[in-house]
Amino acid sequence: MTSSTNETNTYDFQSMEAKWAPVWEDLQVFKPKDDGSAERRYVLDMFPYPSGDLHMGHAEAFAMGDVVSRYWKLRGYDVMHPIGWDSFGLPAENAAIKRNAHPSEWTYANIDTQAASFKRYAISADWSRRVHTSDPEYYRWTQWLFNRFYEKGLAYRKNHPVNWCPKDQTVLANEQVVNGACERCGTEVTKKALNQWYFKITDYADRLLEDMEQLKGHWPERVLLMQKNWIGRSEGAEVTFTIEAAGDKPAKQIPVYTTRPDTLYGATFMVVAADAELANELVTEDHRAALESYQEQVTHLSEIERQNTEREKTGVFTGRYGINPLSGEKLPIWAADYVLADYGTGAIMAVPAHDQRDLDFARTFDLPVRVVVDTGEEDPNQSGVATAGEGRLVNSGDLDGLDKDAAIAKAIEIVQAAGTGKHTVNFRLRDWLLSRQRFWGTPIPIIHCTDCGEVPVPDDQLPVRLPDNLRGEELAPKGTSPLAAAADWVNVPCPTCGKDAKRDTDTMDTFVDSSWYFLRFVSPDYTEGPFDPKAVRDWMPVGQYVGGVEHAILHLLYSRFFTKVIHDLGLIEATEPFSALLNQGQVLNGGKAMSKSLGNGVDLGEQLDKFGVDAVRLTMVFASPPEDDVDWADVSPAGSQKFLARAWRLAQDVASGTDVDYTAGDKALRQVTHRTVHESAQLLDSNKFNVVIAKTMELVNATRKTIDSGAGAADPAVREAASVVAQLLSLFAPYTAEDMWDALGYEPSVSNSAWPSVDESLLVDDTITAVVQIKGKVRARLEVPVDISAADLEAAALSHENVVRMLEGKTPLKVIVRAPKLVNVVPAP
């Protein structure tokens, strides 16, 4: 009965995949023209780590990036969509140790596997721009950038207690410690004092914060919020307390940071961080033994224990006293671990009445509590709850009677005039600890000379290549870098004086590699620098970046920092790397993330074999809005396949030639087609990809109907509709779309075709369904001309039998008319 039952016309995804992949490769469809003939646009997916073959998560993320890149290409932009690998990192090293091999073997074998899978998955990549961060041609420039940072004083070494992962035997950046545990392996992180390299990201705290204004509306709100909180700007005052001399210890000035200078009169003691040098400096001889035993106790705490806010407050008295610059009062100075050495000045004034932590401490050690802000709440002395809110100042000399904000201003004024304080800003952000005691990373290009100190390896001697003679156990972490074991690599002459010197044996955090890779893609083979300045001008910033929200404050913050530094070096114009960001959701199974331990993993390769690439891709995109998670247990790749076959059959059924005049076609179908194109463009511009698929389905259904029970397969509107379906589907299901395009008699590739133009006259109807409401409830529907006047519509509504019946002859109190769509009648009570 229907033409689609023809057995020779069966949807065969396997042969389509086999047929079109080589054609696309040949045509180099997604290689940008890069000749300025069209506006350039740069689409980028967060590059993968080569941990094995691609998994469902990659399938989701890359399906989203592909929609954008393919859409923009159809819209006529010159699109660059490159692919590369973040190929340094721990798993490769662990695999090498286990197999007595070199990490590069495992790494590059996995890259080959993933590249083949990406090609099968038909990502719209420009394959001529591959970048691997573990290639010497790449890390040469990572080292070159390090040297520039070093010259500017933005890379420096300091001896400092750092986060240490005992399992991975390496240090971790603040950002890599999650709930006191190692982000990678989950082991409890401890503190260890080490001399380590840092990037001075704190110098950029203000700009990282301010420039988020540029990103508003283009980045997910929550990512901006997370970065804002992570940077943690706070305003307050630095107030200097004079510490009295004691025994042979001289008097000393120490500044403290507070956001509540209004509460200065409420300070009843001071606290210095127990692990800060200041504590050792202040403590009197009588109290030294107690302090040292306390410090010993503190270093043995794990980060998880330390961060537990339920924990009872601990501390020791230092034997010293400080003078409150406002009240002249003498305050005892304690050392405690609840004060952080690396925030503010490492010392605080404690105001127990109005700060919960100080109150807890005061109650533990029986220190006085003095209320200086009357908030109307219960006295903290009784309740044990500090009152941190608004109120009027009391017991505070000149500040009495002021409200909180006024008192803050006045207190700052007073200390500033007296030269004992000033307004300051503090950030929660810490410098980025970049050295790692691991092998498989970019070597830090520094040579340590006993005479010259730190000497950067001259640019013309870069890259400092990793030694290739270490294998298996030689790579194992020992608490110092495995590179130290390669004696002939470590021992080199000093580049400055020529004497015997040693290379720095640490490697860089892999987040350094990924903080500038988007710049390398614009000119991946450039040898005169990390990137060709002209190419950067042409392509940067990235117009659409796609990746997981887990990088909200790691990679994304670091990349923003790098971009700003490179801008300040005068190398690029852009100040932000990614002008738009899309966070795709995760792929779950049964409500939970897929994991080996849960045994709920779904193998991507098996899904592709079973349903085809297109059905899997379509399912990923159709299941939910891009930023939402997809639960694979809730979706139907079989249903997607069914739809694709249904769409594909339209192209098989078209019975007109390529030269038909669309304007002669069935008007009703043409209206659906043009409306679909019009709406899809708007939906694509706002990342509502799932809805675009729904609209495409409606167009497919309308076309089917026209073929089977309407104007028929030869009507020009059917050809028009089928080709629009092919073009829309090319964003989600490239193989099916290409095969449809071919069946319609057009040259490959559909991706090289132009986005269909919309005939505005087809977007408007002659008539519309107007809704008649009585008190906001729908009581009738009227088919009316679109240009009906408000008066005519009102008259028509009021004469409708349902309205007449419900009004019971009374005059309505009010009639709201929104011609031509709506009338709301409010009856008299």
Next chain:
RNA sequence: GCCCAAGUGGCGGAAUCGGUAGACGCGCCGCACUCAAAAUGCGGUAUCGAAAGAUGUGUGGGUUCGAGUCCCACCUUGGGCACCA
């Protein structure tokens, strides 16, 4: 503890501005085709009710002619931060 987001049928989800709640799909039910099945096509499917009708977007209030959409409070789930003074 602080900050943020989200709660819509059996399920995934739609719903530019406050104006027809549930598009599209999954699942389910039915019909056609078939010896039969699959495939395909067509139709139905929020809840209660025989129907007329009533109810319905986490809960309770509010603003409005009209609220999924705006405001307030609460509940639940998810996420971020977590002794940052």
